[in-house]
């Protein structure tokens with residue numbers, strides 16, 4: 001039998017927020033969040049991404065103590081219950097530090113270490129991998145009027161600059177991953193251009209994390225304008241395309257269905 005292409009890693013999303021765009025409020029209780037994470041592991045998640053601050057457009061800032069109270073019990077609970085890698089989705093270095101102490105080994109930062117003046121130094125001191133994601137603006141402002149002359153080139157240049165800044169601050173280059181930030185300060189056309197041009201992002205030389213699951217561009221393309229919870233088909237289509245164009249890790253809500261689609265697609269190659 002011919003060898004099939006290796007599947008990417010699957011990062012399952014565990015939101016402990018009140019207001020995430022597709023599942024806000026569902027897993028605010030730590031026991032429910034842990035149970036949800038374990039379900040995603042059973043479906044094949046290699047990594048669980050735990051977030052306590054929604055970054056959807058217009059989301060409110062979450063105070064540090066509140067964010068810590070949301071994510072730490074979940075990380076501690078999951079650390080005891082699974083060998084899967086744990087990732088902390090936060091812009092705050094204090095949250096990243098506490099999460100790594102509790103067992104996380106990836107800091108997924110949608111601000112690419114720009115949110116706090118401490119971020120770069122904390123990243124260099126922590127024993128974890130770091131995801132540098134592109135966003136234009138902040139969650140409060142990013143969808144107001146996103147503008148680029150050449151979105152792929154600008155996102156690539158931004159990621160190069162953030163890789164350079166992290167390395168200059170003392171982060172080992174081999175610990176860095178990059179993410180073009182689908183939906184973060186981008187119109188439908190910007191998102192499509194990035195997905196079509198994902199090869200340019202892969203060329204930055206760091207593994208690419210790709211997160212399109214349930215995002216609003218899928219609702220815009222859906223003939224019926226599907227709401228977030230009804231975007232599985234489009235999310236799988238986007239995941240397949242991200243993988244085909246070189247993504248190393250797919251950040252998804254629906255691990256089992258996405259993994260099945262990729263396993264079947266891999267057999268066709």
Ligand code: HH2
Pocket residue numbers: 013015017019020021022051053054055056089108109110131133179181182209210211212251
């Ligand atoms: N997307 C979201 C949050 N974190 N991190 C990375 N690296 N890449 C992404 O595309 C990404 C991310 C938004 O999705 P979600 O977690 O479902 O919603 P919310 O931000 O409302 O919690």
